[in-house]
Amino acid sequence: MWRTYREMYRSLESALDRELTQDSGLSGADYAILVPLSESPDGALRSRELRGEMNWDRTRLAHQLRRMEERGLLVRESCAEDARGMVARLTPAGREVIEKAAPGHVAAVRRFFIDQLSPEELDTMRTVADKVLARLREAETGQ
Amino acid sequence: MWRTYREMYRSLESALDRELTQDSGLSGADYAILVPLSESPDGALRSRELRGEMNWDRTRLAHQLRRMEERGLLVRESCAEDARGMVARLTPAGREVIEKAAPGHVAAVRRFFIDQLSPEELDTMRTVADKVLARLREAETGQ
């Protein structure tokens, strides 16, 4: 059962990523960054805040932002209030890309996943996700 | 809901991988290869058969086997019946490592995941996994 479940998740993720990349040229990681940026009022967030929303580690985020800056999706600026901080700001190109990509991606999530599940199944998935997350957090702090 | 679910899966996987690596020095990918090898009668399988069991693509498998041979977990031999084929064979060291690692890993999967779920929830998860997998296969062949 565990093996099947795992295969399902990996296949699902790779199908979604493939479709996203074909439609928009974005990777899943790009998308994950662009969504909170585009939702923020001025299209800019500190690395710190991005990490807060996504639970990524510093290193991963730093590498990802550098690569995305190279491709012109965003720019990195130093932060006014805190000289350590960096602010990632959407470029117009970045905003255009994410706004074009988002509807299709959301639809794909529905098509492959959400729409396959009954309301009760959806509910169970949510419960399970919460329980397992709680267990993981408990284990982390417990150690 | 989709975001929570996704975060749960990724946290779970990374917790399991971290524990596995600490206990045995194996990565999740190593483990995935070693299990079918150790279960096969003579501790050896063709790349082709490994791929059949795991749904990995050729390239991923080739790279992974090369790295694992370098570390002495297995050896690659050319295949007698089919000169194109390669056979991956567990070394004694490889067998020892997987046999030491397996019980702890299985226990970790129980501890973090299986044991958190009621029998009905387990059942729902299985149903959902099957449905989504079926949907993904349908989409692939349909295109």
Added chain:
DNA sequence: GGAATTTTGTTGATGTGTCAACAAATGCGT
């Protein structure tokens, strides 16, 4: 028997994720 096609596996390039080591600014305790 021989050419085209399919199957099987490799290699190199690039993107992604994690770890260890580092650097710089902040904040805290005294």
Added chain:
DNA sequence: ACGCATTTGTTGACACATCAACAAAATTCC
């Protein structure tokens, strides 16, 4: 005000995953 721990982010090294291009053996089809 000073010293030291904490917070924040970067870099380099390496494992992992995917893509495109390739090579070689087997199979199919004539």
